[in-house]
Amino acid sequence: MDGSPPAGSQVLCAICRTPLAGDEPVEPCPACQAPYHADCWADNGGCAVYGCSRVPPTAGREALEIPPSYWGQETKACPSCRATMMAAAIRCRTCGTTFESSRPLDRQEFQRRRNLDQRMPGMKKGVLALFLLSILPCTAPLAAVAGGVMAFTSRAELARLPGLYVALARLGLFVAVGQTVAFALAAGLYALARH
Numbered sequence: 526m527d528g529s530p531p532a533g534s535q536v537l538c539a540i541c542r543t544p545l546a547g548d549e550p551v552e553p554c555p556a557c558q559a560p561y562h563a564d565c566w567a568d569n570g571g572c573a574v575y576g577c578s579r580v581p582p583t584a585g586r587e588a589l590e591i592p593p594s595y596w597g598q599e600t601k602a603c604p605s606c607r608a609t610m611m612a613a614a615i616r617c618r619t620c621g622t623t624f625e626s627s628r629p630l631d632r633q634e635f636q637r638r639r640n641l642d643q644r645m646p647g648m649k650k651g652v653l654a655l656f657l658l659s660i661l662p663c664t665a666p667l668a669a670v671a672g673g674v675m676a677f678t679s680r681a682e683l684a685r686l687p688g689l690y691v692a693l694a695r696l697g698l699f700v701a702v703g704q705t706v707a708f709a710l711a712a713g714l715y716a717l718a719r720h
Contacts, residue, residue, distance in 0.1 A: 539573040540565040554579050604635035641685060648682045651675065652690045656697035665704035672698035 536545045538561050545551055545560055552566035553559065556579045559572060571581035601612050608619035616623045625638070655675065658668035676683070676698060683694060 536560055538562045538565050540569050604632050641682060644682055645685065648679065648686060649690055652683075652686065652694045652697070655701070656693045659697040659701035659704065662704050662708060665701045665708065668697060668701035669705045672701055 537543065538545055539559050540561055543562075545562065550563040552561050552563040554561070554566075554572040554574065554577060557572060557574050557577045559574050559577070561569075561573075569581065572579040574580070599612050600609050601614075602608070603610055603617040603620060603622060605622040606617060606620040608617060610617055610619070615625075624635075652675075655668050655672050658664040659672070672694070675694070683691060686694075
């Protein structure tokens, strides 16, 4: 090929799907000889013919790039104000409520998540208090009991806390139990020594 399509032909570029004019530079695919505009070939980075060895690798799309639709629906109801909004939306334009993801929520699940979010500042303060109480030997038993109760009754809230607070809660509970056991052993040894 001499770099231009034959005269009088209506050969289409497989990328932009427009005819190749006689005065435009043409870039044929080295593998399948499909003709392209030179700039289309450069922009695409290779051939556009399915199965050709010169087709550029495709990039996978991220989940957020693909607009979700749920059972063919493109809209969903806001669980807070019940206004209709796009399925991919994470903020309601009517009431301003924001959501963690675009997955539709029913009213009960939305209320449960909202309640968890409202308790987060109190949980953070509780974790900090637990950690501070666990450091002092005289308050370590209190911190061990309170930390154990917190670990069993507030699992969902603890799991939603940032990693730093989760680490502080675990460390505080470990230190409090360790200090309580050490204090109990010391008291037992002191009682044995007095007898």
